[in-house]
Amino acid sequence: MDVSTQQLKKLRDFIQTHIGVFIDDEKLDNIYKRKIKELLVKNNYRDFDSFYRDVLRNQSLRQELYNAVTVNETYFFREEYQFKTLVKYIIPELDKIRPPTEPINILSAPCSTGEEVYSIAIYIMEEGHYIKKRDFMLLGIDIDSDAIKKAKQGIYSERSISKLPQHIKEKYFKKIGNQYQVIDQLRKAVSFKVVNVMDKHTMKRLGKFDVIFSRNMLIYFNEIHRREILSTFYNMLKPNGYLFLGHAERIPPNLKLFKQIKLGESFVYKKE
Ligand SMILES: C[S@@+](CC[C@H](N)C(=O)[O-])C[C@H]1O[C@@H](n2cnc3c(N)ncnc32)[C@H](O)[C@@H]1O
Structure with missing residues (x-):
């Protein structure tokens, strides 16, 4: 299954509007495309449009999306x-x-x-x-x-x-x-x-x-x-x-x- 750049950008805008996180073009293509595809497969979606429609109306799918796109790097005594x-x-x-x-x-x-x-x-x-x-x-x-x-x-x-x-x-x-x-x-x-x-x-x-x-x-x-x-x-x-x-x-x-x-x-x- 493929996800087009245009579809990815639509999702990127949604993410930025709702949680503030901005994803630049390079990361969108190199990292996030893979993450989004994995999320679609995991949730048994065959096409992007039905996934996106459900993101808009399904809170738990939205939460999964946020969990997938956030960067959690941290450790004890960071900037001590x-x-x-x-x-x-x-x-x-x-x-x-x-x-x-x-x-x-x-x-x-x-x-x-x-x-x-x-x-x-x-x-x-x-x-x-x-x-x-x-x-x-x-x-x-x-x-x-x-x-x-x-x-x-x-x-x-x-x-x-x-x-x-x-x-x-x-x-x-x-x-x-x-x-x-x-x-x-x-x-x-x-x-x-x-x-x-x-x-x-x-x-x-x-x-x-x-x-x-x-x-x-x-x-x-x-x-x-x-x-x-x-x-x-x-x-x-x-x-x-x-x-x-x-x-x-x-x-x-x-x-x-x-x-x-x-x-x-x-x-x-x-x-x-
Ligand atoms: C790199 S971690 C920073 C953790 C810690 N403060 C540190 O400096 O080690 C960034 C965190 O920001 C969270 N984050 C991003 N957007 C957020 C939002 N809109 N509301 C709450 N947390 C958010 C991510 O889920 C991620 O866990």
Whole structure:
């Protein structure tokens, strides 16, 4: 069965409109054509048009499509300097200015298979002894339901945890065959949910956050969607809250919402 370039472009537009991810011509032809064909075969479609018609009306097929086209690359302690900034500068500051009964809420959007959220939890558990009576709420969201399922299971390969120091591996993981599962104490400290960051209504219902990590997703978005998502994050942050982006991501210069500051080795964006 063949899928034409025109059909692929129609699907690409659909994906971009709904989840923001833009796929360039080269990747569309070299990588995504194969992925889409596999999806059609797996779901017993004989032609593209009937597949596309069902994508429009069938939520679970749409979800399968999103799961197939998203890039989930992540690992424990990725861009670790940002976690150092979080525990050394940001949490102590928030701990002083927030009422003692209020939890510090941290959102990872997107969290992919969960490594980022667990890394934050490990950093807080390891380095946060100075905070005596403060609850933390750590939430990871992602559009990819397979990734969220994996995040909830918390089972990882050797490669995924390769950046962790040995004592951290021993303290926070138990070995199952040739894989590693995060210990229950860590799993209970975090939660995960399938959410599309483009869905403003659902995003708003997640509540207000002190810190948002949004690393290595906006690089796949165009300028218009990037601005929209950054405004959503801005509205979800509490005053004096912070946003972390991936090292290749920037706030567009004419979007004057956040103040960029350097804390330790990280550039962070503050809502004032
Ligand atoms: C490369 S991973 C980044 C994971 C992690 N933040 C890190 O930096 O290691 C990008 C993730 O963005 C997610 N994503 C893409 N579009 C999304 C959307 N509209 N809503 C939520 N997540 C999305 C993908 O499913 C993928 O898991």
